[in-house]
Amino acid sequence: MMKQFMQAATGLNHPGITQWKENGGAIVGYSCSYLPAELIHAAGILPIRLRGIETTGMDMGDAYFGPYICSYPKCILQQAAQGGYQMLDGAVITPGCDSMRRLFECWRKAGEDHQGVVPGFFYYFDVPHKTVDHRMKWFVDEIDSIQKAIETHFEVEITVESLHRSIATYNQGRKLMRDLERFRTQLPAPISGTEAFAISIAGTTLPREEFNATLSNFLETLENRSDKNPENPKRLMVIGSISDDLDLIKLIESNEKALVVADNLCFGVRHDAEEIPVTDNPLEALAQSYLGASTCPRMFGQYKERLAILEKKVESYSVDGVILQNIRFCDLHGSENGLFERDLEKQGIPCLKLEREYGPLADTGRLKMRLDAFMERIS
Amino acid sequence: MTLTAGCDVGSLTTKAVIMDDKAVKSSALIKSKSNPEASARQAMAEAMEKAGVTESELSNVIGTGYGREKIPFVTDVKSEISCHARGAKWLLPSIKTIIDIGGQDCKIIRIDDQGEVVRFVTNDKCASGTGRFLEVMAKALYMDISELGDLNRKSNSPVTLTSTCTVWAQADIVKFIHSGIPVEDIGAGINLAMAKRVSTLVNSVQPEKEVCMTGGVAKNRGVTSLMEKLLGFRLKPIRRADPQLVGAIGAALFGRNR
Numbered sequence: 001m002m003k004q005f006m007q008a009a010t011g012l013n014h015p016g017i018t019q020w021k022e023n024g025g026a027i028v029g030y031s032c033s034y035l036p037a038e039l040i041h042a043a044g045i046l047p048i049r050l051r052g053i054e055t056t057g058m059d060m061g062d063a064y065f066g067p068y069i070c071s072y073p074k075c076i077l078q079q080a081a082q083g084g085y086q087m088l089d090g091a092v093i094t095p096g097c098d099s100m101r102r103l104f105e106c107w108r109k110a111g112e113d114h115q116g117v118v119p120g121f122f123y124y125f126d127v128p129h130k131t132v133d134h135r136m137k138w139f140v141d142e143i144d145s146i147q148k149a150i151e152t153h154f155e156v157e158i159t160v161e162s163l164h165r166s167i168a169t170y171n172q173g174r175k176l177m178r179d180l181e182r183f184r185t186q187l188p189a190p191i192s193g194t195e196a197f198a199i200s201i202a203g204t205t206l207p208r209e210e211f212n213a214t215l216s217n218f219l220e221t222l223e224n225r226s227d228k229n230p231e232n233p234k235r236l237m238v239i240g241s242i243s244d245d246l247d248l249i250k251l252i253e254s255n256e257k258a259l260v261v262a263d264n265l266c267f268g269v270r271h272d273a274e275e276i277p278v279t280d281n282p283l284e285a286l287a288q289s290y291l292g293a294s295t296c297p298r299m300f301g302q303y304k305e306r307l308a309i310l311e312k313k314v315e316s317y318s319v320d321g322v323i324l325q326n327i328r329f330c331d332l333h334g335s336e337n338g339l340f341e342r343d344l345e346k347q348g349i350p351c352l353k354l355e356r357e358y359g360p361l362a363d364t365g366r367l368k369m370r371l372d373a374f375m376e377r378i379s
Numbered sequence: 380m381t382l383t384a385g386c387d388v389g390s391l392t393t394k395a396v397i398m399d400d401k402a403v404k405s406s407a408l409i410k411s412k413s414n415p416e417a418s419a420r421q422a423m424a425e426a427m428e429k430a431g432v433t434e435s436e437l438s439n440v441i442g443t444g445y446g447r448e449k450i451p452f453v454t455d456v457k458s459e460i461s462c463h464a465r466g467a468k469w470l471l472p473s474i475k476t477i478i479d480i481g482g483q484d485c486k487i488i489r490i491d492d493q494g495e496v497v498r499f500v501t502n503d504k505c506a507s508g509t510g511r512f513l514e515v516m517a518k519a520l521y522m523d524i525s526e527l528g529d530l531n532r533k534s535n536s537p538v539t540l541t542s543t544c545t546v547w548a549q550a551d552i553v554k555f556i557h558s559g560i561p562v563e564d565i566g567a568g569i570n571l572a573m574a575k576r577v578s579t580l581v582n583s584v585q586p587e588k589e590v591c592m593t594g595g596v597a598k599n600r601g602v603t604s605l606m607e608k609l610l611g612f613r614l615k616p617i618r619r620a621d622p623q624l625v626g627a628i629g630a631a632l633f634g635r636n637r
Contacts, residue, residue: 345498353500369445369484370501372458373496376458376460376461377496377497377499
C-alpha cells in the first residue's frame with residue numbers, strides 16, 4: 001500500500017494514471033487547491049494536480065518565464081514541453097498567485113510555438129481574493145462556467161446527483177485523511193512525515209476511489225503498527241510555499257532526531273479540515289467550502305486566521321519546531337513566513353525559515369546544514 | 380588531562396584544532412581537497428604532529444563543516460552554526476551575535492547568555508557575501524586574498540560594483556582594470572560591496588552586542604572596518620585565536636562535554 005502511495009507521489013506517470021488511460025478515461029490537470037476537483041470527478045474525468053517533478057532541464061521554463069520567478073510553474077511548463085503531460089486531455093490554471101497566473105499565458109504561448117504542448121481543453125479558472133458575499137457569488141459563477149465548459153468540451157453532463165456522489169467520495173477521502181492525522185498527533189506517532197506526505201500527495205493524483213480504498217486499508221495496518229520512529233524525536237511542522245517535494249521531507253527526517261508530524265501545505269492536509277455538505281445547491285456548497293476557509297496567503301486580510309490555524313496545530317500535534325519553507329521569489333509565502341516567524345517565536349515556538357529552489361534538491365548540503373543547526377537548537 | 384579535537388572541513392579550507400582542558404594546544408589550516416576525508420586526515424595529522432600527540436590519545440574528535448558527514452574517524456558531528464557559537468562564546472564570553480563568513484556561505488548567529496543558539500540566518504544560494512567572492516575578486520586583480528584588506532587605507536575613491544553577483548562583479552572588475560582605475564580603488568570597492576551585503580544580512584537578525592566576526596574574512600581589515608561603519612558599532616576582535624579556527628575550536632569544545 002505504501003508502495004502505491006510512494007509511486008504516485010514520486011512519478012507523474014504512475015500505474016494509477018496509465019491504467020486510467022488504458023481504460024479510455026480522460027484526465028484533467030489543475031494547478032491549485034482552490035479548484036473544486038469534485039466538479040471534474042463528477043464528469044467522469046480524473047482530476048490530477050499539476051506538478052513539476054521529474055524535470056530534466058529548464059530550457060523551456062526559462063525561455064517563457066525568464067529567470068526571476070518561482071521555479072514551480074516553470075517546472076510544470078518544462079514538464080509539459082518535454083512530453084511529461086501527454087496523458088492530459090485538459091489543464092485548468094488558477095491565479096493561485098501571480099506566477100501561477102502567468103503559467104496560463106506562458107503555456108499558451110509555448111503551445112503557439114510548439115505543437116502538442118497544450119492539451120485540448122485549456123481553461124483559465126478565476127478565483128477571487130476575498131470571501132465577502134459578492135466575491136462568493138462571483139466564485140459560484142466561475143464554477144458554473146467551468147462546469148459548462150467541461151460539459152461542452154468533453155460532451156458529458158454533470159448532474160446534481162453526480163456532484164453529490166463526487167462530494168461524498170471526496171468527503172470520505174477527507175475523513176480518512178483526518179483519521180490519518182489523528183495518528184500523527186499521537187506520542188509517539190506511528191508514521192513518518194515522509195510516508196504521511198506521500199499519502200497526501202498521492203491523494204492529488206490517484207483516482208479518488210482507489211485512493212480512499214487504499215488509505216482505508218492502510219489505516220487498519222497503522223492501528224497495529226509497532227513504532228518505527230526514533231525514540232523521543234523532535235516533532236516538526238512544515239509550512240509555506242507549494243511543495244510536492246517528498247525529498248524535502250526525507251531530507252528533514254534524515255536527521256535522526258527529526259520527525260515531521262504536521263504540515264500546512266496545499267499538497268498536504270491544509271484543505272482536509274472540513275467536510276462539504278451535500279445540499280440542493282452543490283455549486284454553492286463547493287464555493288463556500290473551497291473559498292470560505294482562508295488557508296492560503298493568496299487570500300487578502302486574513303493573516304490572523306491563518307496564524308490561529310498554525311497555533312492550533314502546534315498545540316494539537318505537540319510540535320517542537322516549525323519549518324517555514326518558501327520557493328525563491330514566492331512573494332506570498334516569503335513575506336507571510338517572516339510574519340509567522342515573528343509571531344510564533346514570540347510565543348516561544350522555534351522557527352526555521354528556509355528559502356529554496358523547487359525541483360531536484362540541488363541545495364541539499366546547504367539546507368542540511370541549516371536543518372541540523374535547527375535540530376541542535378531545539379534539542 | 381583530556382585531549383579533544385575539532386575538525387572543520389569547509390568548502391575552501393579545512394581546519395583542525397587539538398585542545399586540552401584549558402587551551403588550544405595546536406592547530407592546522409590547509410586548503411580543502413576534492414575529497415573531504417583526505418582534507419580532514421591531512422589537517423588532523425598536521426595538528427597532532429604539532430601537539431605531539433597520537434590519535435589514540437584523543438578522547439573525542441568532533442567533525443563540522445560541509446564535509447562533516449564524510450569524515451570516518453570522528454566521534455560525533457555538529458553543524459558549523461553550533462560550533463561557531465560555542466567557539467566564539469569560549470573565546471569572547473560577552474558575545475551575543477556572531478558573523479561567520481565562510482568560503483561558500485555567510486551566517487549570522489544570535490546566542491543567549493548560556494551560549495545556546497537562539498536564531499540564525501544564512502545567505503541565499505549565491506556566492507556574494509562569502510569568502511569565495513573575495514577569492515574570485517582577488518584573482519581578477521592578480522593579487523593574494525590577504526592583500527585585499529589593506530587597499531581601503533590607500534584608496535581615495537572606491538569603485539561601485541553595479542552587481543553583487545560574483546560573475547557580473549568579476550566582469551566589472553575586468554572593465555575597471557582596462558579603464559586604468561587604480562587597483563586600490565577597485566580593491567576598496569570589492570571590500571565595500573562585501574561589507575554592504577553582509578551588513579544587510581546582519582541587520583535582518585537585529586544583532587545584539589557584543590558582536591564578533593569569525594571565519595577567514597574576519598582577517599580582512601578592509602571589510603571589517605567598513606562593516607563597523609555601516610552597522611554603526613564596533614566588532615569585538617578575537618585575539619586569543621585565529622578567527623578562521625573558531626568553528627574547529629567549537630567542535631573540540633563539544634568533544635569535552637561528551
